[in-house]
Amino acid sequence: QMPRGNLETIHHRALVLAQLRAWLDSLRFRDSFECMRKLRINLNLIYDHNPKIFLENLQTFITQLNSINHINLFLTELKEEDTTSSMYLRPDSSPVQHQPASGQKKVDVVCDALRNAMESMDPNKFCLCILTAHVKKTVPELEIALQKVHELRENPPEAPGAVSAEEALKYLLFLVNVNDLYEHSLGTYDFDLVLMVAEKSQKDPKEYLPFLNMLKSLEPNYQRYTIDKHLKRYKKALLHLSKCGEEHFHEALQLVKEQKLYSEALKLYPADSAHYKALSCAYAEHLVEQQQAEQAGLLLWRCGEPVRALQAFAGSSSWRNAICVAQQIPLPPDQLALLARDLAEKLTEQRRYADAALLLDQYAKDCEEAILALITGAVWEEALRLIYMHNRQDITETNLKPALLEAVGTQTLFLEAQVATFSRHRTRLAVVREQKEKARLDMLDEDGPDCPDAELYSEASSVMTGSKYSQSNSRISSRSSKNRRKAERKKLSLKEGSPMEDKALMYALGEIITTVDKMREEVHNLLKALVLFQFDKQAVKLQLAYEDALQMMEAAVPEVWPEGLQNSQAPLTGPNSTANSIMASFQQQQRPAASQQDAEVPTPPKMRNGIKWKLAVLK
């Protein structure tokens, strides 16, 4: 038999909670409070039971409790947790009370609301409670609490029974660590307050007095800066330092660099000042180090440092800005041409041929080089435009036509290679899948599903199908599943017999499709140029080869990425299922082990069939 008291307590609590709920509903806060204290029921329930009612009846609550200590007890016990969904579950019948969805935290809501109520009722009487409400907030408002203590000291309240500054400070020290309080008192820049706290602390006056005296001797802004820096409040420190005038700018710049407060600093100085320029230059140096040379250039340009801006722009291939700045400086024509050539060279390396050609044509005034760049980049129409613009039809014969013929050859060879690799991978994928299917059936033959090895088997299967995540939680977030996919991909190897060879082949096949699909625009432009120059035969051949490649790959998609691999399985059970059908579906079920976690199954690439590339004249 259970000891009697135990059972009683359990029953007791359920009954008590019902009683409490009834009391709270009828606003009997005092009865509730007494009862909860006695039976050690978490005081948060007073709010959690019905937040709206509580917030609407704060005065009643305060009046009924009518005790500084009790209110403080309630405040200090406040927690973010909703006790009605953790400790004291609601009875099913009662409606769920939604928290006021202000986005604020519960503790802050209650503290602020209670404090406001008490301040309007009797700030003197509830002084300590008000301090508690400040201190209990998610981010404790120590400065404000200290400020209130300081006010008590400056203007001691005359009301009878009012709390003295002394008492209030004592109470604060009871709530908060003394060193925290000291630091925060420093942060108010109020030396009276600091001394008041320091005296109450165990600190050695020989330690803090010289520091305070040194601070007192400083110019106010510089004093605040020194305090802020001491407290590691660098943004505030910078704000105060910026007000200390010319002679302290070097120190400010130092602070900005050390703490990387560039953006904040720029806001503190007028945009046309020398300080702003110096800060911009410092920021730009930092940005260049961070590989953000273009943004550095923008800052330098706008603060009137075009030469340095040019350097930054040129370094980041931000060629339009570079050229603009160069013309603003202004660079002499020969140097501008040199700059254009330099930029064009870099852009050519980055395969940005059209940009390179524009620089060569318009700024280096070298139309021939420009046209050659366009021909190299297979930008046929633009090449032809410059040829006609500069009346250089000779280049058509010497360079453009030979380049077209070379391009059609290269493209055809490239397509052939892609098609060959694709077919090889596709054939191999079929072989690998057949082998896996055979291995699966072999295992099924050996062991029935009910045999003790079944679990072992299911592990083997998940290794076989290449996933270590079959057992993983499906409610995983999309971001982590993305990372998982990335990690997964790294493990793939095309080596024959590698455990995830099938997936590796699927990825490789997908990549070939994407590569070939991307050629639509380039092939289209090449075909047009070929037709223009009467290379119809070559154009027809390329169009056929490309069409065949696209069709072959599109036709292979359902085979390489069968729908079942992504899809759910057909229902295994249902009103019409029999023992046999469930058994049969169980055996099918072995296979989808691979597709359970489709996050790991490569998805079929999208083909851009909307991009029309074929020429009607080449049928």
Place this chain on the structure above:
Amino acid sequence: QMPRGNLETIHHRALVLAQLRAWLDSLRFRDSFECMRKLRINLNLIYDHNPKIFLENLQTFITQLNSINHINLFLTELKEEDTTSSMYLRPDSSPVQHQPASGQKKVDVVCDALRNAMESMDPNKFCLCILTAHVKKTVPELEIALQKVHELRENPPEAPGAVSAEEALKYLLFLVNVNDLYEHSLGTYDFDLVLMVAEKSQKDPKEYLPFLNMLKSLEPNYQRYTIDKHLKRYKKALLHLSKCGEEHFHEALQLVKEQKLYSEALKLYPADSAHYKALSCAYAEHLVEQQQAEQAGLLLWRCGEPVRALQAFAGSSSWRNAICVAQQIPLPPDQLALLARDLAEKLTEQRRYADAALLLDQYAKDCEEAILALITGAVWEEALRLIYMHNRQDITETNLKPALLEAVGTQTLFLEAQVATFSRHRTRLAVVREQKEKARLDMLDEDGPDCPDAELYSEASSVMTGSKYSQSNSRISSRSSKNRRKAERKKLSLKEGSPMEDKALMYALGEIITTVDKMREEVHNLLKALVLFQFDKQAVKLQLAYEDALQMMEAAVPEVWPEGLQNSQAPLTGPNSTANSIMASFQQQQRPAASQQDAEVPTPPKMRNGIKWKLAVLK
């Protein structure tokens, strides 16, 4: 009791097939053939049983059969179907015989192989079989068969027992419809042959003789053209007509237009001829009608019709080609400028502002309009480049800066609207899903899975979850499932309470994400321009708003497109499942009815997080 004979026959055939297989394996073709004829077993089995062996032993086959009639019988019974996989299934033990994978059809393979064997053995003796082999091909080779008959007539074989032309023709007429044969004889352009066939036919000589005499009177190429046209062989007709010289060119052009043989025609005339030009012009007209004006322009340009080419290019906004042709003509400067303005206007309508600006700047020589076009198109850097190039910094103040401020306002408002719509749809989606879930549970509560209403329910569920395809075949091809998705999407409506409202909301949410994600580049460029002109405050605001929007949407993806909706369900049965667990999973199973066909479930949009758009200077 079954009638005795019936049972006997069934048994008989199985035994016979076993016997036949043994005979065919040991190359006893004659015994097999006799037996199969007697028992009406399809003769294709002789080949199908083992194609490789048969093709390697054709001479043995022919020698053993040793009968024109029997070989003909075999040939005429040939069908594409593989009888070992339809009528006479292989015993499980025997290995599958793969067809030679030459890509050719079985009937053609057998006909050609047998014919070659017979021709090398004794063409005279097997004459009729050879004819059969020609006629039986997938595309009957009637001309060749006729030609052989004609040869027999010209050079009657001297061998004893050789077939006469007369006999051969009779046999052909027995195999083929007489009118087909007459037409094909015409197609050989051999009047002797035609007369030979015509005489054997029931045709009235008064009908065909005048026609043949008329044909005979024609010049050979024109004669062939006339015959080809009569036989509707238009490509051949064009080929012959093209050889008929100048005076028939108009007729050829007419034929080309009627039969749309433009590409073919261009190949028949030298590229520098007047005919080629005339054909190109006709083709170009056709292409313009087919909305292929650019290709029309290319044809016109290359055949030396620049004025008409210009029209075609201008009509298709192929502005680079238009300008090149215009300079080749050459258009006088004022007209070139007008052309450039016209083209620029069209391009502006198509939002191709950079192209429009290039035309205005370089050909209309109107840098101001060019800069304004770039500003309208938010192509800030290029606008600035032209401003500096033409030393028009005044436009920065008058137009560029105001446009930047307007753009930042527009973008911010646009973002706000997108975010608001997104939140509205998202909230509504949660409500709709909750309602559906509630409706589902209500139905489950009312009816157990085994009750007679279950089927009714499952239908209701599929309507409720918005799919009409729950029962459809899952092995459907990806193309048709794509069409299905398209059709599906059309049915979606965002109207509250619409049956597929949840899917409609998912599509709408996906589209908002795609739209907002696409703004990365534009926002990046705008931010840079804002920084350059010291509009940091606006830039910070936009950067924050855009970042918030992207983050909010990315965070919503797992909620809007939960993984379970795409994924398979967890296994319902397995080694550890009990009757209860299967029952439980059955009840879960009701839900996936919606996700069974994930082809219809919208997929989450891809966000291009690789595109860096944020500026470090705007933290």
